[in-house]
Amino acid sequence: MTYYLTTLLVYAAVDVLACLAISLQFGYSGIVNFSFIIFQAAGAYTAAVLSLPKDTANGGFQTYVLGLHLPFPVPWIGAIIVGALLAPPIGLVVLRRLRSDYQAIAMLVISVIASLMITNTPAFLDGAAGLSLVPQPLSDIFNPYSQSYLWVYAIGGIVVAAIIFVVVQRIINSPYGRSLRAMRENELAAGALGKNAVALKMTVFVVGGAIAALSGAILVGFITTWAPSTWLYPETLILFAAVIVGGRGNNYGAVLGALLVPVGFEEATRYLPPFGPPGLIPAIEWVCIGGLILGFLWFRPRGVIPERRRIFAPAKPAAVLEESGAGRH
Amino acid sequence: MPVDTDVVALNPVAGGEPAGGPRPLLVARGVSRHFEGMHAVHDVSIDVLPGHITGLIGPNGAGKSTFLAVLAGTLPVSAGTITFDGNDITGLPAFQRARQGLVRTFQLPSEFGQLTVLENLLAAAPTNRGDSLFGALLGKRYWGADEDRLVAQARALLERFRMSPKESDYASSLSGGQKRLLEIMRALMLQPRLLLLDEPMSGVHPSIVGEIAAYCEALRDEGLTILIVEHELHMIERLGNPVIVMAQGVVIGQGTMTALRQQREIVDAYLVG
Numbered sequence: 318m319t320y321y322l323t324t325l326l327v328y329a330a331v332d333v334l335a336c337l338a339i340s341l342q343f344g345y346s347g348i349v350n351f352s353f354i355i356f357q358a359a360g361a362y363t364a365a366v367l368s369l370p371k372d373t374a375n376g377g378f379q380t381y382v383l384g385l386h387l388p389f390p391v392p393w394i395g396a397i398i399v400g401a402l403l404a405p406p407i408g409l410v411v412l413r414r415l416r417s418d419y420q421a422i423a424m425l426v427i428s429v430i431a432s433l434m435i436t437n438t439p440a441f442l443d444g445a446a447g448l449s450l451v452p453q454p455l456s457d458i459f460n461p462y463s464q465s466y467l468w469v470y471a472i473g474g475i476v477v478a479a480i481i482f483v484v485v486q487r488i489i490n491s492p493y494g495r496s497l498r499a500m501r502e503n504e505l506a507a508g509a510l511g512k513n514a515v516a517l518k519m520t521v522f523v524v525g526g527a528i529a530a531l532s533g534a535i536l537v538g539f540i541t542t543w544a545p546s547t548w549l550y551p552e553t554l555i556l557f558a559a560v561i562v563g564g565r566g567n568n569y570g571a572v573l574g575a576l577l578v579p580v581g582f583e584e585a586t587r588y589l590p591p592f593g594p595p596g597l598i599p600a601i602e603w604v605c606i607g608g609l610i611l612g613f614l615w616f617r618p619r620g621v622i623p624e625r626r627r628i629f630a631p632a633k634p635a636a637v638l639e640e641s642g643a644g645r646h
Numbered sequence: 647m648p649v650d651t652d653v654v655a656l657n658p659v660a661g662g663e664p665a666g667g668p669r670p671l672l673v674a675r676g677v678s679r680h681f682e683g684m685h686a687v688h689d690v691s692i693d694v695l696p697g698h699i700t701g702l703i704g705p706n707g708a709g710k711s712t713f714l715a716v717l718a719g720t721l722p723v724s725a726g727t728i729t730f731d732g733n734d735i736t737g738l739p740a741f742q743r744a745r746q747g748l749v750r751t752f753q754l755p756s757e758f759g760q761l762t763v764l765e766n767l768l769a770a771a772p773t774n775r776g777d778s779l780f781g782a783l784l785g786k787r788y789w790g791a792d793e794d795r796l797v798a799q800a801r802a803l804l805e806r807f808r809m810s811p812k813e814s815d816y817a818s819s820l821s822g823g824q825k826r827l828l829e830i831m832r833a834l835m836l837q838p839r840l841l842l843l844d845e846p847m848s849g850v851h852p853s854i855v856g857e858i859a860a861y862c863e864a865l866r867d868e869g870l871t872i873l874i875v876e877h878e879l880h881m882i883e884r885l886g887n888p889v890i891v892m893a894q895g896v897v898i899g900q901g902t903m904t905a906l907r908q909q910r911e912i913v914d915a916y917l918v919g
Contacts, residue, residue: 484783491782492774492789499758499769506756509720510770511744511836520779566760628814629764629797 323467325580327539330474332559332575334532337478337485338525339560340571344624345489346521347501349421351553352407352428353529358435358548359403360396360530361537362442365451367392368538375450379443389454393534400530404523412518417504428550436545447544454538474535481528486568488524497521498566551603555579558610564620573621578609669732671696671840671871672717672748677726679709679716686712688895689726694840699862699872701886701903703879709895710875711753714844717873718750719743731839745772747839751846753875755825759818763809766817766828767800768793770835796835803831807861823854830861841865843874847881859885879903 335357342348371384387395411423436445453461453470460466488494497517500507504514537543559578564570586602613620670693679687687709694700704710715721717728719740727736730748738746758766768774774796775781776789786793804810807827812820817828826846833841843862847855859881862872866885876882882889883903890900891912899912906912 487785488779488782491786492768492771492776492793493778493782495761495765495769496777498761499766502758502760503756505720506752506758507769508740509718509744509750509752509756510832511741511749511772512769513739513741524779624760626762626814626816627765628762 319464319467323471324539325584326471327474327535329576329580330471330478331532331536332556332579333478333572334481334528334535335556336559336563336571336575337481337568338528338532339556340565340568341485341488341528342521342525343557344560344565344567344571345494345501346497346518347417347504348412348518348521348525349417350424350522350525351421351550351557352424352431353525353556354548354550354553355428355431356400356403356526356529357533357536357552358431358543359526360400360533361543361548362435362448362533363399363530364392364396364534365448365537365543366442367395368452368454369448369450370452379446379448380440381443381448382441386452388457389538393454393531393538396530396534397527400533401523401527403530404526405519408519408522412522413515425550428553432545432549443544445545447542447546448537449542451537451541451543453541470539474539477531477535481531482568482572485528489568554610555606558606560620561610561613562620564622564624566624567620567622570620570622570624577621578606582606582609668696670694671731672873673729674717675727675729677713677716677728678724679712679721680724685895687716690892690895690897691726692890692897692900694871694873695888696839696871697866697869698887699866699874699885701882701889702873702875702892703877703882703886703889704892707894708892710892711844713892714750714842714873714875718748718842720750744836744838747836748842749833749836749838749840750842751826751829751833751844753844753848755822755829757817757820757825757828759816761817762814763817763820763828764797764800764804764813766832767803767835768796770832771796771799772836800831800835803834807831821851823850823857826850826854826858827861830858834865838870840871840873843872843876845875845877847876847878855881 335353339350339353342350366381366383367385367387368389369381369384370386372379372381374384407427411420411427415423435442438444439446442448489497496507496512500512500514500517508514555578559574560571561574562578563572563574582605583602586598586605589598591598672694675691677687677690678685690713702710702714712721716723719735719738719742723736727734729735730743730746733746735743735746735748758769761769774789774792776786776793781789801810801813804813807830809824809827809831812824817825820828830843830846846858850858855878862874862885866872874882874885887902888900889903889906891898891906899906899909
């Protein structure tokens with residue numbers, strides 16, 4: 318039971334982090350980053366190869382680069398840096414000239430290409446088999462199989478998610494966040510008012526990439542394995558579904574969506590009695606997730622917790638009050 | 647400060663400077679914009695004098711809005727040069743031109759729909775310390791004073807344009823005319839030196855048309871330079887001096903409306919009736 322609960326909490330923290338990054342990029346800035354999952358994967362792979370010993374150490378059953386066997390928290394920091402560094406080359410190709418719908422297509426293609434490249438380059442990150450026996454953080458000091466370790470890891474993950482939540486809130490509740498929302502609403506008009514849309518998008522892309530990579534590092538440190546099958550492009554769609562269901566342009570909505578869709582929805586369907594041919598239930602899950610996206614876009618496009626209207630106090634200091642979307646007109 | 651003479655004393659097509667007049671704020675020379683062989687704007691040269699409202703008129707498809715977009719940097723030039731206050735800005739993107747004081751509005755409403763009216767104005771303000779990732783991360787203590795100052799500035803504009811009651815409404819909920827006013831206010835938040843207005847009166851209730859014209863006159867009297875593209879000829883007659891006429895991507899005449907009405911080719915091309 319402890320393992321089940323702590324696993325659930327770690328996944329919740331990871332999905333909350335991922336949804337906060339998507340909320341920042343998609344919800345507030347209008348960037349449809351369908352390559353999101355490769356940033357999480359980059360973080361997971363980086364944390365893995367920085368914490369794993371040389372690939373010859375475990376009998377050479379897997380091959381990978383680096384294997385630096387670095388102590389915690391260096392692998393996590395390395396993951397964040399790689400996630401951030403991965404963003405500029407992709408962003409420079411995709412975000413500068415393409416219209417937003419073409420950006421989404423290009424990102425999706427990049428996600429597929431990345432998955433195929435890693436799968437078919439076994440010498441780099443062990444190809445389709447992926448990495449396993451990834452050392453858990455501080456496992457040389459504490460027993461990673463103990464219940465207390467599992468709880469500390471889960472709570473640590475939640476604390477990290479909470480800190481990132483505060484950071485993202487601080488960004489979006491600032492004048493900078495207002496510029497991001499202006500760009501989302503009308504990029505051409507924002508440019509004509511002195512906003513450098515490319516710089517805004519690139520910055521958000523880097524910050525979101527770093528958060529995604531951190532989520533990957535936390536996940537691989539817990540499950541100790543990572544392979545291309547865990548980061549196929551449909552994983553991105555689940556996270557987008559979460560943000561759409563929870564509420565675009567609202568970080569509380571993103572958190573709620575993360576708890577409802579990737580965690581809650583998948584856990585709920587886990588207990589369905591087996592029926593039909595093998596693979597039917599997972600297939601139905603995908604149909605349901607697609608239905609969720611369509612249903613919300615049709616009936617409640619602003620999600621369960623809609624974006625908040627920001628109303629300024631009439632007297633100085635001009636504190637920003639927040640009110641739900643259905644406010645006064 | 648309208649020009650008194652019927653024909654403005656400048657000859658931009660020949661590349662000349664105004665004879666004894668003020669130095670033009672914006673100078674376009676040989677500006678062209680081609681779309682895969684189609685000449686939307688071809689070899690256009692104009693001067694925009696400071697403190698004037700320059701009208702830009704012409705039939706549909708004359709290239710007026712394209713020319714305006716090229717001046718603002720939202721479209722790149724295919725050929726020619728543009729100088730603003732003596733500086734060559736031909737290669738600058740729109741956001742850099744806006745930061746220099748060359749600000750445009752759009753033919754179609756371009757409000758930030760899911761931002762409130764006040765937020766629309768604040769989003770355009772250029773000098774907030776919180777308008778960077780670093781500043782945002784430092785928190786409200788770092789940028790709160792700037793925000794307070796800009797909120798006061800935005801509220802003063804709303805008061806002037808009689809839009810204060812709409813302050814907290816979503817911009818998407820405004821009427822067409824109110825959106826036009828919002829765009830002008832938003833541009834004014836940047837404290838522009840040259841305001842490019844692209845058909846600010848199109849699709850607007852007649853009562854607001856007069857209001858927009860009055861605001862333009864007041865802004866001109868305060869020293870703001872305006873270049874306005876407009877189909878409402880009676881408004882151009884009231885506001886524009888000089889007036890530039892474009893047809894099929896080229897300038898076919900310029901001067902006062904009275905003078906232009908006497909030029910046969912211009913009347914044939916556009917000023918029918």
